[in-house]
Amino acid sequence: MKNNPYRPVAARILKITRETAIEFTLRVEAQADITPGQFFQVSLPRTGEAPISVSSFTRDWIEFTIRAVGKLTNVLHQLKEGDTIFIRGPYGTGFPLEKYKDRNLIIVAGGSGLAPVRPLIQKALDGSIGVKSLRLIAGFKNSEGILFSHQFEDWADKCDFTLTIDKPEPGWTGNTGMVTEHIRKLSDIDFADTEVVVVGPGVMMKFSTAEFVLLGVAEEKIWVSFERLMSCGIGKCGHCKIDYTYVCLDGPVLNYTHASTLID
Amino acid sequence: MQSFDFNYQQFAEVFARLGKKFRLFGPKRVPGRGRFSDTDLITYADLQNPEDLETAEKSYLSPKSIVFPPDETTFYFTADQFTEPELSDNRETIVFLRPCDINGIERLDRIFLENGKVKDPYYQRRREKLHFFMIECRESFENCFCVAMNANRTDNFATAIRFAPEKVSVMIQNESFLEAFAEVGKKSDFVPEFVKKDSKAVNLPDVEDMPADIFSDSLWDEYDSRCIACGRCNTSCVTCSCFSTVDIFYPDSRNCGERRRVWDGCHLDGFTDMAGGHSFRKDKGDRMRFKTFHKIYDFRKRFSEDMCVGCGRCDDVCPEYISFSSCINKLSDRLSGGKKDEE
Numbered sequence: 001m002k003n004n005p006y007r008p009v010a011a012r013i014l015k016i017t018r019e020t021a022i023e024f025t026l027r028v029e030a031q032a033d034i035t036p037g038q039f040f041q042v043s044l045p046r047t048g049e050a051p052i053s054v055s056s057f058t059r060d061w062i063e064f065t066i067r068a069v070g071k072l073t074n075v076l077h078q079l080k081e082g083d084t085i086f087i088r089g090p091y092g093t094g095f096p097l098e099k100y101k102d103r104n105l106i107i108v109a110g111g112s113g114l115a116p117v118r119p120l121i122q123k124a125l126d127g128s129i130g131v132k133s134l135r136l137i138a139g140f141k142n143s144e145g146i147l148f149s150h151q152f153e154d155w156a157d158k159c160d161f162t163l164t165i166d167k168p169e170p171g172w173t174g175n176t177g178m179v180t181e182h183i184r185k186l187s188d189i190d191f192a193d194t195e196v197v198v199v200g201p202g203v204m205m206k207f208s209t210a211e212f213v214l215l216g217v218a219e220e221k222i223w224v225s226f227e228r229l230m231s232c233g234i235g236k237c238g239h240c241k242i243d244y245t246y247v248c249l250d251g252p253v254l255n256y257t258h259a260s261t262l263i264d
Numbered sequence: 265m266q267s268f269d270f271n272y273q274q275f276a277e278v279f280a281r282l283g284k285k286f287r288l289f290g291p292k293r294v295p296g297r298g299r300f301s302d303t304d305l306i307t308y309a310d311l312q313n314p315e316d317l318e319t320a321e322k323s324y325l326s327p328k329s330i331v332f333p334p335d336e337t338t339f340y341f342t343a344d345q346f347t348e349p350e351l352s353d354n355r356e357t358i359v360f361l362r363p364c365d366i367n368g369i370e371r372l373d374r375i376f377l378e379n380g381k382v383k384d385p386y387y388q389r390r391r392e393k394l395h396f397f398m399i400e401c402r403e404s405f406e407n408c409f410c411v412a413m414n415a416n417r418t419d420n421f422a423t424a425i426r427f428a429p430e431k432v433s434v435m436i437q438n439e440s441f442l443e444a445f446a447e448v449g450k451k452s453d454f455v456p457e458f459v460k461k462d463s464k465a466v467n468l469p470d471v472e473d474m475p476a477d478i479f480s481d482s483l484w485d486e487y488d489s490r491c492i493a494c495g496r497c498n499t500s501c502v503t504c505s506c507f508s509t510v511d512i513f514y515p516d517s518r519n520c521g522e523r524r525r526v527w528d529g530c531h532l533d534g535f536t537d538m539a540g541g542h543s544f545r546k547d548k549g550d551r552m553r554f555k556t557f558h559k560i561y562d563f564r565k566r567f568s569e570d571m572c573v574g575c576g577r578c579d580d581v582c583p584e585y586i587s588f589s590s591c592i593n594k595l596s597d598r599l600s601g602g603k604k605d606e607e
């Protein structure tokens with residue numbers, strides 16, 4: 001069969017990073033033209049296939065940060081360096097980087113929502129997007145759920161970085177409270193010149209975007225990323241459809257003016 | 265374009281001749297297998313003899329399985345090797361079907377061949393083999409509303425056929441079929457007609473954008489308890505195109521297995537389940553709303569035509585006697601401000 005979009009390519013695991021008890025990052029050897037925010041369909045023959053966001057990439061490799069929650073992801077969790085996974089993609093519409101050029105960028109990520117925005121953070125920090133400034137708020141339920149902690153020092157050096165966990169914990173000396181509380185504390189935002197990205201669980205995105213709207217950020221300057229069940233990634237299976245929108249095609253990254261009109 | 269008349273014996277000759285070269289697929293009566301005891305089931309199946317072809321009644325299932333089988337292997341696995349299956353039947357295929365179903369397959373084309381600007385190769389390789397032999401439909405069956413859906417007419421057919429009591433008339437548009445018919449038939453001036461009036465009046469909502477409050481309107485509530493999420497309305501529908509992907513391994517050799525896609529539907533449980541136990545549209549009323557809007561509202565935003573072709577099969581098959589066309593009418597009433605408090 002020529003040009004079968006469902007046929008994945010093999011990708012060798014170069015490196016595995018354990019992030020939390022159930023989350024891990026697979027770095028695989030693969031090349032693709034990726035925009036931050038896009039995802040791949042990752043699979044293992046006889047086990048299954050699922051959409052997984054790109055959590056980092058270079059010319060030579062792609063990283064996926066995965067939470068073991070089911071059939072495929074539990075098996076992925078057991079793989080070793082040198083093993084092979086299968087990927088097809090990249091799929092979906094990522095972040096509109098050109099819109100962030102010469103703008104102040106505020107990124108708010110909740111929990112595993114930090115994975116799909118990590119390539120955006122990296123590109124904002126390495127100068128390739130050309131943002132004026134970056135403020136990053138990353139919130140986690142508890143300290144055990146924190147992802148990518150090995151990068152925090154670097155991020156804190158290069159941008160205005162707030163890390164927070166929902167509730168105080170013994171031994172935790174950093175920020176606490178939901179991301180919304182920290183959004184509320186943002187001062188001196190130059191609204192005309194600022195774009196906002198909010199990615200995380202549905203409820204977190206709902207309240208965080210509302211917070212920004214209250215602060216006075218124009219709706220068309222707010223961007224979110226949706227997650228829906230997906231079986232194909234290419235607009236055929238129908239699972240991800242909301243109204244006329246196919247999350248796998250038109251999203252996962254959507255402008256708030258679009259996202260806020262969608263009713264499942 | 266030429267037309268010919270045949271008696272039934274002559275038509276059987278043509279049928280046999282075509283059967284040598286083509287796979288023949290059409291509505292077929294299976295005695296005693298119907299919805300009620302002592303009734304027949306009209307389903308779509310391969311046809312061996314001309315008598316197999318059911319020309320009078322509407323089929324319970326649609327012809328979509330010929331392009332989109334209920335369960336299709338997309339890959340065979342041997343260790344890490346992915347192999348696409350060959351088609352089990354590689355012949356060009358003649359499908360006998362009514363105008364609504366021709367329109368219905370064109371709706372499937374929108375999804376499988378156009379949406380996302382990617383062609384689905386499993387669909388495409390089956391679709392390319394099809395030749396539509398249109399069964400003329402002049403009177404609407406029970407529950408049909410193809411006229412309202414603008415799907416009662418089509419000119420997308422190789423031949424159009426009228427099965428009258430004494431004779432069969434055929435109009436041939438695709439010249440490659442001319443010979444098979446011309447040798448046996450008598451020239452005629454037959455031109456197919458189309459249904460002009462629906463058996464059931466259906467009013468489509470006349471809105472550009474659905475107001476947000478209609479999504480949570482009480483109009484959907486009755487379906488919460490009535491619909492049992494059996495999904496028959498989805499499986500019988502010629503335009504329902506959703507599927508899920510599953511991998512399996514063979515019990516005797518864990519190294520070998522398959523990736524399959526199977527029909528799925530928005531009325532079924534689990535259609536939106538996500539990691540973390542999160543799912544959308546738990547209430548059946550929300551599923552009815554989702555299906556209704558897809559069929560008669562949001563598909564049009566993407567493809568400039570409605571998805572539903574008004575075949576009425578969803579009404580025919582629902583074990584709970586839920587009528588989709590009545591639902592459309594209730595929605596239209598609601599949107600035009602009427603009938604808020606009754607029912």
Ligand SMILES: Cc1cc2nc3c(=O)[nH]c(=O)nc-3n(C[C@H](O)[C@H](O)[C@H](O)COP(=O)(O)OP(=O)(O)OC[C@H]3O[C@@H](n4cnc5c(N)ncnc54)[C@H](O)[C@@H]3O)c2cc1C
Pocket residue numbers: 039048049050051052053054064065066067068069070071072073074115116226227228229230252537538539540541542
């Ligand atoms: C655009 C997009 C990007 C995504 N990016 C990522 C990402 O970067 N990282 C990531 O980890 N995930 C990501 N996901 C989510 C991921 O695709 C799902 O978690 C996927 O279902 C995992 O597949 P699976 O086969 O492991 O789970 P499945 O077996 O398919 O599990 C599916 C559902 O069943 C539930 N389930 C599984 N086992 C059980 C059980 N024993 N009891 C009860 N319920 C159970 C799960 O909670 C889940 O709801 C993304 C999803 C989308 C749409």
Ligand code: SF4
Pocket residue numbers: 368497500501502503504559571572573574575576577578579588
């Ligand atoms: S929604 Fe009902 S009437 Fe419309 S095409 Fe599907 S089965 Fe036919």
Ligand code: SF4
Pocket residue numbers: 490491492493494495496497498531532581582583584585586
């Ligand atoms: S056929 Fe009827 S009961 Fe079954 S899912 Fe459809 S509407 Fe619900």
Ligand code: FES
Pocket residue numbers: 229230231232233234235236237238239240241246247248249
């Ligand atoms: S994931 Fe299949 S249509 Fe979007």
